Ligand SMILES: Nc1ncnc2c1ncn2[C@@H]1O[C@H](COP(=O)(O)OP(=O)(O)O)[C@@H](O)[C@H]1O
């Protein structure tokens with residue numbers, strides 16, 4: 001099954017990750033609305049790497065569970081980590097003057113959302129969406 | 133890539149034709165405000181028909197441009213938001229507090245600005 005890795009360092013990489021994500025979502029069979037949801041979630045998470053962690057990577061892959069197919073996006077960085085994950089998962093919480101809806105928004109747009117973060121070590125966010 | 137800013141009477145029209153990096157959005161914001169200031173525009177239309185993704189950064193930038201343009205005496209209308217983009221923005225959590233005036237397309241956007249002027 002298909003898998004692609006995008007190194008994320010600068011704002012242009014956010015667009016690259018978005019484009020790879022849309023193409024893969026399209027190939028897996030997601031419709032236009034889900035493609036937009038998936039691409040927007042990728043945009044938020046990849047930008048969080050650029051803004052809050054400086055550098056990291058986004059891995060996008062096709063997944064399968066039984067006869068269900070879907071897409072998984074894994075965003076990892078070795079940035080400062082998130083001190084208060086509970087707060088970061090609240091609408092409007094931002095430490096960088098953003099809108100503070102990137103994490104919660106990505107969670108709402110996708111079917112599964114998982115975040116792990118260790119201060120001083122880094123952050124991993126995994127999101128999945130299943131074909132209906 | 134420079135994005136052209138068209139002037140039609142006292143209205144500026146900006147058509148975003150491709151995905152923009154954060155830096156390009158910032159540059160565009162600056163160029164637009166500069167132009168409003170230079171020509172004394174009373175209206176601004178930003179056409180985002182070509183955008184297939186609008187994330188919170190882009191949304192915040194559009195809001196900032198509209199607010200700053202208002203301070204310079206120019207009303208802003210964002211036009212051309214695609215249906216899938218609109219629904220995704222709502223799910224993303226963009227609130228009504230996103231105070232940008234919107235219209236379906238360029239014609240309707242122009243109509244709003246002209247009506248305003250005739251009053
Ligand atoms: N990859 C990351 N590394 C460190 N901190 C992060 C990361 N992603 C998110 N955060 C923290 O979580 C907060 C909320 O993120 P988000 O909802 O995307 O809002 P915003 O990016 O607008 O601040 C951020 O302000 C930041 O403090």
Ligand SMILES: [Mg+2]
Pocket residue numbers: 044047048098100101102103
């Ligand atoms: Mg964010």
